[in-house]
Amino acid sequence: MNDGYSGYSADTDGGEGGGDLIAYLPSILWQRRWWIIVPIVLCTIVGVAAAVLLPARYRSSATLLVESPELPAQLVGQQQNTSLIDQRIAKIRQQVLSRPDLIELIENNNLYPEERGSKPLSEVIDKMRKATNLSPVSADIQTGPGGTNTIAFSLTFDYSDPQKAQIVAQDFVERLVKLDATQTAQAATGTVEFLQDQANGLLGQINAIERQIEAIKAENGMALSTGGMMMLGGGGGGGYQAQIAALQRENAQLQAQLKLQASATDRDPAVQAAEAQLAAAQAVYSDTHPDVLAARQRLAEARKFAAVNVAKANTGSAIRSQIASNAAAISSLQAALSNDSARTAALANAQARAPAVNEQIAQLQAKAEGLRTNYQTVQTNLINARGSARISEQQRGERLSVIDPPVAPDKPTWPNRPLLALGGIVAGAALGLGIALVLEFIMRPIRGVGSLQAVTGEPPMVIIPQIAGRRPVQETDGDDDRDATNAKRRWFRRRKRTADPAVAAG
Missing domain, CATH: 3.30.1890 (Bacterial polysaccharide co-polymerase-like)
Known part of the structure; x- marks a missing residue:
């Protein structure tokens, strides 16, 4: 077993858990001290060099x-x-x-x-x-x-x-x-x-819609003017027809007067008496008889006299003039009646189209009203924008x-030289400690009773304590186990020499 661990009893070394590693940590650090010191020195040198050599910013x-x-x-x-x-x-x-x-x-x-x-x-x-x-x-x-x-x-x-x-x-x-x-x-x-x-x-859209509304109103004026419709509907064509009928009756009467005037000569009493005498003479005598010839002569004279009387009292030209005037009036009234009928038909057609026209106008007016609202909003924003533009100017x-304002700095912001030097020391210590722990886990030396029992499978018979203070032990990584073994052998020899006199005395 390695030195430094013989003082632990079997109860203490009962396991190789994290507590054992912490207990052996001082010995591990001491035995692996050069693996820790060298990285600390090297990293410190690197940190100081970086702090000194890096350009300032x-x-x-x-x-x-x-x-x-x-x-x-x-x-x-x-x-x-x-x-x-x-x-x-x-x-x-x-x-x-x-x-x-x-x-x-x-x-x-x-x-x-x-x-x-x-x-x-x-x-x-x-x-x-x-x-x-x-x-x-x-x-x-x-x-x-x-x-x-x-x-x-x-x-x-x-x-x-x-x-x-x-x-x-x-x-x-x-x-x-x-x-x-x-x-x-x-x-x-x-x-x-x-x-x-x-x-x-x-604004252009609003004006275009207003012009469109005006055009629709102008095109469908009768459909939109209910007053004119009522006036035209109330007048009707009956008055024209009555006037035409009256003029036609008057012309018929005037025609009858013309016919009577044309036969006025035959209806003269002298002519009628001469005709009667001629008829009586012809009934008795032949046509060449002097009485018949005399009767004919009297009839001719009577007719001539009657014609002269009719000519003196002639009214036919006035009647014909009145008939022509009445005919012209009838033509005018018939044309007016025809126009009135056409207007009435157009008015009825317009009346049928009036709901659709009113709906179209209402839609256009609603659209124009929405555009006017947007226009007012834009005008308000425009006034605000003009005010902002003037303020910006x-x-x-x-x-x-x-x-x-920016100034010339007195101290560099990078690198932080004390921090780099301290960081080198900390990094070296961390690196050395890591190397020592890695070596410990790789080499797995026997440290304590638990480690030995884990290797042999049996508990040790005795635990030999280490006697410190006899001589300074020069430890190296390669001679640790050999020095510990030699020290234990010397301890056993001294123990045996002290025990022999007691055995002999017994």
Whole structure:
């Protein structure tokens, strides 16, 4: 058995659990001390070398604040910025850390000269991007009576030269402020233009719908005018027909008068008497008889005399003129009756189409009313946007300002030299302890009664204690077991010599 463990009894060494390992841990550490000391020394040397040899990195930082508008939002109609701070920072970072801007900064300030000579430009730009950081400020700043949160964030740049770190950080800050002012003005102007176009579009739609409604009303006037419908329906065509019938009766009477006037000569009494005498003479005598000839002569003279009398009292031209006038009136009345019938039919057709026309007009009016509501909303937003644009032009709206400008740092932020040295010591100790424990589990030396019993399968007969203080034992990793065995043999010899006189005396 190894020395250092003989003092434990069988009860103490009854198992090889975690408690035994902890009990033997001081001896393990002592026996494996060089496996622990060497890693500690080596790692300490590495940590100190890293702390001394690693190049210093300086950080120049600035704090920027997005100030709230000077005027209340109720006066200018400006909406509060509700965008998330992470989104705004990501947008600013993307704009500021663009490739052309970084190339310009690298060339103007002669940054990364060694990397530019040995690495591609894209890797140098990526390194500068990693050295630049935009992060939100942890605490919100309450401003204004309303207690609105103000966005604030910090900008940092890490570089080996503190002066150049401050110059580059200052350049970043100036670019940020200028870019924010430009974008704010452009955004306000763009909003005004967008709302103006939207308002013009809505107004054009409203005017188009109103013209469409007017066209429908003009096309379907009779369908929409119930008063005219009632008036036309009440007049009807009966009056025209009665007038036409009266004129036709009057013309019939006038025609009869013309016929009577045409036969007025034959109806003259002298003519009728001469005709009677002629008929009586012809009944008695022949046609050549002097009495018959005389009767015919008298009839001819009577007719001539009657014709002269009729001509003197002629009214036929007046009757014919009246008949023509009545005929013209009848034609006019018939045309009016025909027009009235056509108008009545059209009115009936329009009356049948009136519900559909009214429904179409109602739909168009509802659509126009909705567009008018949207137009009023857009007009209100347009007024607010114009107010915001004026405030942006006057630099009185939401703007970016620097509350903590970048300065040249006095101390490097990396590396942390004490931490590196301490880390080397801790890492060496952990490595050495790990090596010692690994060797212990690999070699599995016999430490105590439990280990021996686990190997032999039988409990030991005796436990030989180690007598300390006889001589200093020079221990090495390879001679531990041999020295322990020699010491036990010497102890047995001394024990035997002291026991022999007692046996002889017995």
